[in-house]
Amino acid sequence: MSVHVVSYNLLVPILAEQPEYFYKCHPKYIDRNYRLRLIKSELQQEITQHNNTIICLQELCRTTVPLLKKFFHPHNYYLIHECYGEEFNDYMGVGIAIPNWMKPTSVKVITVGDEIRARLSERRADSCAIWSIFRQRSRDKSLHAASDPWDNAMKKKNILIFIRVMIHGIPLCIGTYHMPCLYRNPDVMMIHASMVKDLVLDLAKGQNMILAGDYNMKPTDSYYRAITERGYAYGHLPKSRMYEVHYQSDRNRALRSAYAEKNGTEPRFTTFSSTPNNPDFCATLDYIFFNGRLAVDTVLPLPNHLTSKSYPDATHPSDHLMIAATFQFV
Template structure:
């Protein structure tokens, strides 16, 4: 079967020009392609705080300057979020005369700044719902969060953000408001009742013997999960990749019926 490959290499030399891509059968009817920088999309919803003037503003700035010298500087997760180049790819195709949207995304690996991952997760989810406009869609990728962590719950549990709000910004006025009523389902969780035991196994100096589920096939709308690819319960060997595993990530797969 012939395929066409739609990709975005948003990385640089430091990370081997990291990117994402979708291989689409050449025979499949393609309607549209979208490549969206999540950082740029977030930036469009943000304005720098208005600079105050006058004596009281001068006193405030002086106090802030003194405090900044005495305490560890804080990181604004929104500023980090808009500086990331990670790109969402979304293709609209026609299958059996029905529209379907297919997306992929690679979440920034920012475990030290989890709020930024929450912001990106919410925006990617909302953008897929916006572009699909009521039609079914699939969103797959390496999301770099575990099933029990907040970013996963933000996009899979209705109204979760009513209890865990997006962080504030100390530099910007943010107009983006997430839609907590629109949520995603996971193909593996829907079919098996739980996520896989792991999809990533790698041992490095910073994270020795790291083994966790980070990869997902999310979906929404009139789709039924027919089956998912069976995955092992436990890794073999000392670390992936190795002779039998070409990546530190396992391949995940699912087949759907478009209702």
């Protein structure tokens, strides 16, 4: 018995088409209709060539959701989705597409920032510190809040979709997440990475579990290691000046990565683009994590070298590569 899991960051059309943003791309290749045709072709291939295919999507948006629902319908697939973005990114969100027969026994849509907020309480100041704190907050409340990683982390709206399905009588939990892109604030990234890892393990309750998505972290980052290494010594969460934090990451629990498990290393890259702020950015940011009695059978081969100046290009409709893995239940 196997399950095939796909993860794909589709690139929101309104962002792709910003003037001069993907400045090395031919205009034809950032056109939404051109890109959508390629995306649908790639997804169709994964559906038709594999059994029990589940598709995790990031950067869905208000424009693409109805088009993808129309695509999935004749394939007898159902799209579970939630948008959390704003008007400038066409209300970007995430989704999971599953075959109609694979009816979910539970669906959870979780704003991770709310889970973080629930584990915080206002810090009580002693009498000697009250006046200095009052003066600091009076001078610049917004600066005070912005400098606290826990305050920043709880304000992010990114959503985790987590479902439980039955595959021919065998339960499987599957989730997808698009982590905040805050390279300059690694403390916030560590908080979200740790929280999502612990959340999915708690929700799975020991059952087989797969978590796929765009995590905006490289394999060398501390928050990647906090997810994948038990007892990672440098995976401590930051302190807060504003709040009492009632959460500690469980460093005795970790997830495995499908590509690293199968190939001994993560892919050379899963995203490549040139934008004004990040020219020639090439890195691995997308992962399929798992836990439980699952064995990685195969992974979708990915390129080892670049063949264009930037994605999207003639054959890559997003700035991210589609990744996929087939798991055997053991």
